Amino acid sequence: MMPCNACIRVTKGSMDVESWQSQLRKGAAELVVLAALDRQRAYGLQLLATINAGGELVTEGGLYPLLARLEKAGRIAAEWVLPEAGGNPRKYYVLTDEGRQLLAAMRGRWAAFRQTIDQLVEE
């Protein structure tokens, strides 16, 4: 059976939206990770659970390279910790002073950006 033109258009439109949403998530990932670490120190799996509690924002494959870069750039610091109850060692991350300054600057820009977009987009 041949697909109708309307179906093709809808499918293509959905793919465009998915791609756009993926770019939005990617752009927000650094801010979201820094904000989560500002609340408490956390290890990778814990960060994923916190960040994705309301819907998937960051994947494992995006999170760990991002953490590696932030650590390399001195915006977060890490230490390996063995849980007191035993078990798997975990690499915990905390914000550095530089990371905290970056987060403050990003929050300011984010607020202004959100306000501008809201004004333009909201019906």
Add this chain to the structure above:
Amino acid sequence: MTDEHRINDYVRRLGWSLQRLDPAERTALVDEIRSHLIESAAAGTDALDRALAGLDTPYALGRRFVEEYELAGAVSGSGPRRLLVALLGRSTRRVAGASAVFVAILCYLCALIFAAMAAIKPFAPGRVGAWRVGSGWEAGILIPTSNAPELLGLWIIPLSIALAIASYLAGTLVLRHTARLMLR
């Protein structure tokens, strides 16, 4: 294949994909991913399946790590070679990276030519210089038009050195600025 085998297989392949990194950094990354997978597996095979799917293939994850490490390392260091290599790696996907590499290569070529002019002038003074030709002028390493008056003489040596340094710094500045933009 048991969960343990799957985890070992994944981290072994990831380790191979991270060969370009420093061994200590590679070990740290592999240990962290192993820890993530072991803790996911503790919640059940389905959780491990989701974790492996979320990480993507070991090769894809390794490539992302290498890209991020090289770029972060290149920005914190000052070597233009590292910046150039890191941005070249991304330039296939990003227009900004490709443009920066192109401009930087032009700058480095100019720096090379100016440095060569400064180096050759003492040994072949007639071949290097700036000459008045008609209503304009020409400069570089070339055979001058006969009887064309030379404008700078030996002053072209310090001028070429200054231009070589300026071109080199401009190329490095373009690479570093673009790398910072791409890190945001």
